[in-house]
Amino acid sequence: MPTLNWIGKEAVVKHHKDVPFRLLEPVPELSCGPADAGNLIVQGDNLHALKSLLPRYAGKVKCIYIDPPYNTGNEGWVYNDNVNSPEIRKWLGEVVGKEGETLDRHDRWLCMMYPRLVLLRQFLSDDGVILISLDDVEAGHLRLLLDEIFGFKNRIATITWNTRNTDNRIKTRLSPDHEYIFVYGKSASSKIEGRVIDRSDFKNPDKDPRGPYVTDPLKGKATASERPNLHDYNMEQPGTANVWKPDPAKGWITDRAGYERLLSENRIWWPPNSATGWPRKKRFLSETQERMPASSFWAEFKTQSGARELDEILDERVFAFPKPLALIQRVISYCAPPDSLVLDSFAGTGTTAHAVLKQNAEDGGNRRFILVEMDEGIARNVTRERVRRVAEGYTNAKGQAVEGLGGGFQFCRLSAEPLFDADGQIRSDVSFAQLAEFVWFAETGTGFTGTADSPLLGIHEGRAIYLLYNGILKDKSVDGGNVLTGPVFEVLPKFAGPKVIYAAANRMGTRAVREGITFKQTPYALEI
Numbered sequence: 163m164p165t166l167n168w169i170g171k172e173a174v175v176k177h178h179k180d181v182p183f184r185l186l187e188p189v190p191e192l193s194c195g196p197a198d199a200g201n202l203i204v205q206g207d208n209l210h211a212l213k214s215l216l217p218r219y220a221g222k223v224k225c226i227y228i229d230p231p232y233n234t235g236n237e238g239w240v241y242n243d244n245v246n247s248p249e250i251r252k253w254l255g256e257v258v259g260k261e262g263e264t265l266d267r268h269d270r271w272l273c274m275m276y277p278r279l280v281l282l283r284q285f286l287s288d289d290g291v292i293l294i295s296l297d298d299v300e301a302g303h304l305r306l307l308l309d310e311i312f313g314f315k316n317r318i319a320t321i322t323w324n325t326r327n328t329d330n331r332i333k334t335r336l337s338p339d340h341e342y343i344f345v346y347g348k349s350a351s352s353k354i355e356g357r358v359i360d361r362s363d364f365k366n367p368d369k370d371p372r373g374p375y376v377t378d379p380l381k382g383k384a385t386a387s388e389r390p391n392l393h394d395y396n397m398e399q400p401g402t403a404n405v406w407k408p409d410p411a412k413g414w415i416t417d418r419a420g421y422e423r424l425l426s427e428n429r430i431w432w433p434p435n436s437a438t439g440w441p442r443k444k445r446f447l448s449e450t451q452e453r454m455p456a457s458s459f460w461a462e463f464k465t466q467s468g469a470r471e472l473d474e475i476l477d478e479r480v481f482a483f484p485k486p487l488a489l490i491q492r493v494i495s496y497c498a499p500p501d502s503l504v505l506d507s508f509a510g511t512g513t514t515a516h517a518v519l520k521q522n523a524e525d526g527g528n529r530r531f532i533l534v535e536m537d538e539g540i541a542r543n544v545t546r547e548r549v550r551r552v553a554e555g556y557t558n559a560k561g562q563a564v565e566g567l568g569g570g571f572q573f574c575r576l577s578a579e580p581l582f583d584a585d586g587q588i589r590s591d592v593s594f595a596q597l598a599e600f601v602w603f604a605e606t607g608t609g610f611t612g613t614a615d616s617p618l619l620g621i622h623e624g625r626a627i628y629l630l631y632n633g634i635l636k637d638k639s640v641d642g643g644n645v646l647t648g649p650v651f652e653v654l655p656k657f658a659g660p661k662v663i664y665a666a667a668n669r670m671g672t673r674a675v676r677e678g679i680t681f682k683q684t685p686y687a688l689e690i
Contacts (some may be wrong), residue, residue: 163314166306170273178277181213182580185596192542195548195570200530203549205541208507211534212281214576217603219532226292227493227514229485232298233271243428271300271531272307278507279311281638284388285505286348291318291497294344295485299629301342312346318354319345343493356454363677364447377431377442382415391417397441400425404436408556456496463489466683471512474558475548484510500527509533512545516552519567535649546573576639588685594632599664600662602630602689616656618655631684646670646681664688
């Protein structure tokens with residue numbers, strides 16, 4: 163399979179492993195609604211934020227949607243879209259080194275995207291999907307990047323959507339009136355589903371024991387010269403003298419053998435008036451899939467509508483071209499079932515969260531969202547404010563009251579200091595619950611969903627995982643119960659199978675082996 167190379171690639175391919183873990187620090191005054199709503203808005207560099215979210219959410223996200231910088235060369239936009247910001251340049255200098263000074267903007271864009279995509283893949287559930295908005299500037303590069311990280315076989319689709327319906331008067335060789343959404347899966351079980359099929363037309367007027375049905379035409383579209391086998395028989399209604407000859411211009415949709423099979427299965431609907439109606443084929447509700455296949459062309463959306471929607475909510479023009487709410491709601495509807503988790507690590511105006519709340523309100527779902535926004539001002543005044551208003555309700559620019567969609571979120575920042583201090587030790591202010599997430603992720607590669615109120619964190623693939631830390635045993639022994647000793651082991655929750663125990667030290671000697679214990683010392687075993 164072809165792979166993409168660029169200046170700086172060697173430095174960033176494994177960079178995600180060098181990104182330190184930080185803690186999420188709640189900001190109650192910027193949060194909204196119940197603290198346990200399950201939604202998060204995180205302000206901070208998305209590379210660090212993603213690394214810090216992994217211990218809680220790895221393998222738990224059904225749908226990731228991101229709208230990264232398009233790298234158009236526009237440095238005057240509210241987001242620097244030339245990947246030339248001081249933050250990116252500083253990061254490239256630290257990670258890529260001297261070589262970073264010679265990178266062109268495409269190299270910089272690829273260096274920025276690669277480690278973020280690697281981390282995003284770890285968040286996806288086995289049947290999860292990632293959708294990425296982009297235009298033509300970096301489309302070819304992104305395709306090869308996604309093939310490398312997610313696998314060629316996990317390409318699902320490339321959606322093209324119509325962004326304009328007016329002459330944009332851009333002096334280029336061709337008016338750019340569309341953009342793309344690249345869709346990739348985590349595995350072969352990943353999929354994108356289309357709209358829910360309207361089933362109100364399914365009826366059962368003749369009490370067919372197979373239940374409600376609709377009818378489809380049996381007339382075809384081929385002439386006798388094109389498909390003679392679709393014109394060489396008549397349809398005859400059993401028990402009557404009613405006969406229908408094939409339309410010379412269209413014929414039937416099936417040959418004689420197919421017609422006889424439909425007849426034997428009683429799948430033909432006969433019209434009450436043979437002079438005005440035609441036979442049709444029964445299609446039963448029980449045999450119909452719940453959703454239509456998704457189309458790869460979405461013509462209904464325009465970028466202008468996204469700006470108007472945001473103007474109405476915030477009463478000011480902040481972004482010129484945010485994505486239309488209906489576009490992202492379709493993404494949510496097609497890719498995020500009612501109880502799933504949605505992640506957007508380039509949150510911007512918060513359209514993804516708005517779409518999640520709106521879809522929940524429409525279908526009674528309980529979807530949750532995680533947003534990450536780097537810029538502090540945008541995170542506070544645009545992302546958070548938009549989501550707060552649509553959740554609680556607001557007065558729009560016309561003075562009209564708009565009812566809230568419900569829900570809430572916890573607003574968090576990233577800790578200034580990493581989980582480990584300069585000496586490689588766990589920071590003294592890290593709680594048991596916080597460390598438990600990292601231990602579980604280090605051991606299983608999945609997000610922690612336990613309650614963190616016991617040294618037994620849970621059972622994974624037949625082995626019990628324990629953590630002794632920060633007085634979880636209420637000071638049963640040495641150093642507050644952080645050291646594995648015989649007396650400590652005796653009071654741990656019992657498990658008959660193999661056990662992995664994280665602790666500051668092990669003083670059980672050979673007994674640990676006899677008890678089926680694999681000991682891992684903190685903090686050294688946690689440098690993940």
